[in-house]
Amino acid sequence: MQVSVRVPKKKSKSVLVVEPKAESGAKQAQPIRQDGKGITFPIGFKAAGVHCGIRKAKKDVALIVSDGPAAFAAAYTTNKVKAAPLIVCESNLSDHCEAIVINSGNANCMTGQQGMADAWEMVSATARHLGIESHLVAVASTGVIGRALPMDAVRVGIQEAARSLDYGADAGSSASDAILTTDTFAKLAEIEIALSGGKVRLGGMAKGAGMIAPEMRVGHATTLSFVTTDAKVSPTLLRKLLASGVDSSFNQITIDGDTSTNDMCAVLANGASGVTVEDADDVQKFAAALEHILISLASSVARDGEGATKLIEVVVTGAANDDDAKKIAKTVASSSLVKSAVWGADPNPGRIAAAAGRAGAELVVAKMTVTLGKGASATAIISNGALNESDLEKARAAFQEKEVVISIDLGLGSGKSRAWGCDLTPEYVDINGRYTT
Amino acid sequence: MQVSVRVPKKKSKSVLVVEPKAESGAKQAQPIRQDGKGITFPIGFKAAGVHCGIRKAKKDVALIVSDGPAAFAAAYTTNKVKAAPLIVCESNLSDHCEAIVINSGNANCMTGQQGMADAWEMVSATARHLGIESHLVAVASTGVIGRALPMDAVRVGIQEAARSLDYGADAGSSASDAILTTDTFAKLAEIEIALSGGKVRLGGMAKGAGMIAPEMRVGHATTLSFVTTDAKVSPTLLRKLLASGVDSSFNQITIDGDTSTNDMCAVLANGASGVTVEDADDVQKFAAALEHILISLASSVARDGEGATKLIEVVVTGAANDDDAKKIAKTVASSSLVKSAVWGADPNPGRIAAAAGRAGAELVVAKMTVTLGKGASATAIISNGALNESDLEKARAAFQEKEVVISIDLGLGSGKSRAWGCDLTPEYVDINGRYTT
Numbered sequence: 001m002q003v004s005v006r007v008p009k010k011k012s013k014s015v016l017v018v019e020p021k022a023e024s025g026a027k028q029a030q031p032i033r034q035d036g037k038g039i040t041f042p043i044g045f046k047a048a049g050v051h052c053g054i055r056k057a058k059k060d061v062a063l064i065v066s067d068g069p070a071a072f073a074a075a076y077t078t079n080k081v082k083a084a085p086l087i088v089c090e091s092n093l094s095d096h097c098e099a100i101v102i103n104s105g106n107a108n109c110m111t112g113q114q115g116m117a118d119a120w121e122m123v124s125a126t127a128r129h130l131g132i133e134s135h136l137v138a139v140a141s142t143g144v145i146g147r148a149l150p151m152d153a154v155r156v157g158i159q160e161a162a163r164s165l166d167y168g169a170d171a172g173s174s175a176s177d178a179i180l181t182t183d184t185f186a187k188l189a190e191i192e193i194a195l196s197g198g199k200v201r202l203g204g205m206a207k208g209a210g211m212i213a214p215e216m217r218v219g220h221a222t223t224l225s226f227v228t229t230d231a232k233v234s235p236t237l238l239r240k241l242l243a244s245g246v247d248s249s250f251n252q253i254t255i256d257g258d259t260s261t262n263d264m265c266a267v268l269a270n271g272a273s274g275v276t277v278e279d280a281d282d283v284q285k286f287a288a289a290l291e292h293i294l295i296s297l298a299s300s301v302a303r304d305g306e307g308a309t310k311l312i313e314v315v316v317t318g319a320a321n322d323d324d325a326k327k328i329a330k331t332v333a334s335s336s337l338v339k340s341a342v343w344g345a346d347p348n349p350g351r352i353a354a355a356a357g358r359a360g361a362e363l364v365v366a367k368m369t370v371t372l373g374k375g376a377s378a379t380a381i382i383s384n385g386a387l388n389e390s391d392l393e394k395a396r397a398a399f400q401e402k403e404v405v406i407s408i409d410l411g412l413g414s415g416k417s418r419a420w421g422c423d424l425t426p427e428y429v430d431i432n433g434r435y436t437t
Numbered sequence: 438m439q440v441s442v443r444v445p446k447k448k449s450k451s452v453l454v455v456e457p458k459a460e461s462g463a464k465q466a467q468p469i470r471q472d473g474k475g476i477t478f479p480i481g482f483k484a485a486g487v488h489c490g491i492r493k494a495k496k497d498v499a500l501i502v503s504d505g506p507a508a509f510a511a512a513y514t515t516n517k518v519k520a521a522p523l524i525v526c527e528s529n530l531s532d533h534c535e536a537i538v539i540n541s542g543n544a545n546c547m548t549g550q551q552g553m554a555d556a557w558e559m560v561s562a563t564a565r566h567l568g569i570e571s572h573l574v575a576v577a578s579t580g581v582i583g584r585a586l587p588m589d590a591v592r593v594g595i596q597e598a599a600r601s602l603d604y605g606a607d608a609g610s611s612a613s614d615a616i617l618t619t620d621t622f623a624k625l626a627e628i629e630i631a632l633s634g635g636k637v638r639l640g641g642m643a644k645g646a647g648m649i650a651p652e653m654r655v656g657h658a659t660t661l662s663f664v665t666t667d668a669k670v671s672p673t674l675l676r677k678l679l680a681s682g683v684d685s686s687f688n689q690i691t692i693d694g695d696t697s698t699n700d701m702c703a704v705l706a707n708g709a710s711g712v713t714v715e716d717a718d719d720v721q722k723f724a725a726a727l728e729h730i731l732i733s734l735a736s737s738v739a740r741d742g743e744g745a746t747k748l749i750e751v752v753v754t755g756a757a758n759d760d761d762a763k764k765i766a767k768t769v770a771s772s773s774l775v776k777s778a779v780w781g782a783d784p785n786p787g788r789i790a791a792a793a794g795r796a797g798a799e800l801v802v803a804k805m806t807v808t809l810g811k812g813a814s815a816t817a818i819i820s821n822g823a824l825n826e827s828d829l830e831k832a833r834a835a836f837q838e839k840e841v842v843i844s845i846d847l848g849l850g851s852g853k854s855r856a857w858g859c860d861l862t863p864e865y866v867d868i869n870g871r872y873t874t
Contacts, residue, residue: 081794145787146824344870350582357518387583433781
């Protein structure tokens, strides 16, 4: 076996100019711009975000508090290495929740018995400062894996957050700031819809830029996302709607294919609007609004992938069934080769087909059409399984957009799905080559 | 939804210094160093590699020819988008093969009916120039997807290759040169073993640096690999040994998770040694030698991953079963976060556990041990599911090696497996952001 080992060219590492995306003093002085209200948009939700010292300078503890117990549903990661706060939530909460305490900068994962004790203490400290029962408190963490939480700081953080709770946009914005890690912008969403009994509001916030390929299951999902609503919804219905909403949103995004140990998506419905979601028409409207919030948050997470410069949306139609469509959409969105080609605007659409072909779904090459771009500038680059070489320049133009839309029609059935990802850039590698350093 | 889009920092692209890895005139003038014989090491195999113009300057057509029909077994990709040459091989060949014609620079994939006709013509032209039957000729292609083969050049190439066929190291080396694409070094392997009836030899060559995550099944695998042997082996036994050999070698390597449309691994056994592999002891020795060749070639492909600077070997033991061990080994080796951390020598071993946890295998965190490095410098960085923070500097040292060994013991059973990958570097992204440009 002859192997002539090449001398590594590490020039890029010293040459790459990647600005620090978190932890810098500058970040604290100039918070990430966000004009929405997010989780404090619905009636009866307070929030806070403070800095206690888990991180160097950025806010690191957030609180979301409902005026009274809210119907609760949550989805947690299916990763078998599960962080302590998720294990605590699964055993501590049932159908209702009044407060969620969240820290960034530390995942409290692979931290053994001490990590479990620390997560429980976050719950009990939050309950004590708010004067509520501890089984109504959820806890979530995000950050580096395998380090003990600095509990002295966390205790002060929870106390400070409880003291600074408030309604309104500023409070929602503070909480959102406090859960971001390598994110470069805040992910907020809000919507107001009219139901038969009156108007209800939904708001949401999310974080996540790396270790993103959620596979969350409701019941027992490191992107963290929190949705609040002042609609009155039964916990059973909320769980059902969250399960289907998470499947078509967070479970269809991918940044790096790495499903986190800490993913979680929680919804609180406090009923403060006095409007109940019950009849079929209202349920449908509410479900659509919830899905809108979840997709808005999820696609923002994909757009803000570590080092990313472009959002990739993959739209699959004509699949044998929805499951096949989901597999193909997510596989194409997660292909390193497709992601690199999009970064460099290299017109290499054969890679899209190659990724579709390995998704484990039914596919007949001769029936497949791949279209790049949307609206008037959309170009069918692969027709009936053959690549249209004369349109390669149009493919390049489509890959130069800030939002790259890849549409795949399989010509087999009525299955459809969407997935969201981002381009793979040298910056992604640089960020993750010195994450803890 | 508030989204403040960041101005992309594309400095890296202009700043990164990535030397062209193929297609350059300089490459042609200075062939990739290789001292082994590869496929011409066994008795009775001729080879050739020529340049015909599919690529700008690099050799692009290779021939492997046995002195008479050889027992044949091959594994092809399971990707549902399958290149024309693979479809032709599956229908053209049965138990024997006398010649394999291979081109680089063009995958002949997604090329419709013309692509099928071109692949068939490569077979018939090879048969004609060699004066053999066309059903004894295999064809393989590697390169860009979706472009028509320049058949005028290919015809000349096949003729030239047939004329320059020869035994010995130079010929084997020429053939190996002609199948490489973004590879930076040749992958050759050879071994001689003593069986009850005398000595037999096995030789092999492989290519591949990107779109590497083979899932090949025997019967009907773009890494291309070709193994020759002068042992006399029945086609049935050869198929069985190849199936198990491919599963523990090429199917356990990953560079970017993108399973190719063109992967193929073929073995030719021409019996020229006069030594038959038949009794149980000989079969076992031959199987071990074949696996040695396949693992040597496969790990070389992983080591030469596009842009890679380090080989990653993941060794899983103590799994519930071998299947679980395989899943975990391959998932850890393919994790973008683990790969980036290895590149930057960032001691973030929690990512190893997170990747193991999402592999879909049985795993109990509290029973898991993760060791970095090998021999005397090996360090147990995760014990009983908890990370040993005091050893993080040792983890950094382990990630600085050219060969990074990650050993995971699950403490559950006797299942074991190995997988090979490479670090993820800014160069990988650069290479694949301008592959066709």
